[in-house]
Amino acid sequence: MTSSDKIWTAGLVIIGDEILSGRTHDKNIGQIASWLQVQGIRLSEVRVVADIEDKIVEAVNALRADNDYLFTTGGIGPTHDDITVDAIAKALGVPVIIHPEARALMERYYADKGGVNEGRLRMARTPEGSDLIPNRKSGAPGIRHGNIFVMAGVPHITAGMLDALTGQLEGGAPLISETVGGFIPESEVAELLREVEQAHENCQIGSYPFFREGKVGSNFVIRSTDPESLQSCFDTLCERLGENGWDFTPGGI
Template sequence: MSETPKVWTAALLVIGDEILSGRTQDKNVAQVATWLNVQGIRLAEVRVVGDEEAAIVEAVNALRARNDYLFTTGGIGPTHDDITVDAVAAALGVGVVIHPEARAILERYYATRGGLNEGRLRMARVPHGADLIPNRMSGAPGIRVDNVFLMAGVPSITAGMLDALTGTLEGGLPVLSETIGCWVPESEIADLLRQTEKAHEGSAIGSYPFFREGRTGANFVIRATDPAVLAECAEALLTGLRATGREAFPGGI
């Protein structure tokens, strides 16, 4: 008997009043999700909390316990509302220390930018036992402690930190996907979708309707880790859609 391969999962905790107030449109969920998939890790859940220690601590402990990895974005800057490091340390039951390498990085970075002050030195603080995640965009590094990865909130800086982590985390098989588009109301072919998914074990079909140019259509996304299952399921769906007398478009509309 073959063993089912382990599914590696991660959670993402987005930290910041600016997301909950609606002021800032989050862009980190999609970029972290996409990056994780390439690492063979499935994003299993996301939470967004404000800049409140109790809320962060609760979420960190719930999410890190039941996932292989926990990523956080936001709250690692120099100002009073940046409390992620303290909250994660509290969640892990460890103290906060100045990381000597982080301090050295900040001293170099700010040498030509007015020098290290008290606010900037805050960005060298890490939970005890932490390692650094390189930041190629600006001075302050990200932080890894246990299975928790603290990253910046600004999406371009987050992207650089993810890039630095690429290939360093253990994962499983990446999820592959194919998209088929069709000018059909999804409600007309709901049976076909359900039956096609059921007939191909290891596949999942998502249905994403849209209204465009005054017409109703949908893209159907087939996902599987096994390329053969993916190809067979996609072919079956394409054939099924065309059997209804409609055009269907591999790659989506």
């Protein structure tokens, strides 16, 4: 494997009782997954854990051992249930400090909002050795410590932090995809899909069924890092579907 073939991966730990209780529907998995694709990095696993320090430490350590990058969302606000910074510091074996630059940011941001109090100062705490990730939407910054990225739980704030990180992380060839869809029951073409995938070793075909307008159908998504293999696999799949009398739509339906 040459360095250009390296597959870069990331793990994601979502920290939040509100997701596990069903109160809040997570939007960060989807937006982080899509953003990583564009950076040429594959999201390999996500864990959603409760606001319990040991659980966060365990998930962070497991996923950073397995991946090039680790992202977390949630638990970096000013309240007592925001314990992500402490958990990350524990996982890394470093102390928590008040980051001077973050403190200055907090002081500026809250200058005309009553000043910095104990809760607000919590948002300037970082594991020792961290850099800050700019937050364009509210006061508290995200935190970068080596290949660990600690971000907000509120999706539009997370989006701003991802924006600030765009193009900053080394990745490989992005995974690209082509889709073919139709009112084709996947159970009718399962063998055909398997054969086409096996004939194109750099491609994976995923089958995503749906039920629409009273009819069952599927979208077949081919993924590859190699544009030529992808095109060849796409052409073969269309050809085979046509030969078998299926009506299909390139791009999916």
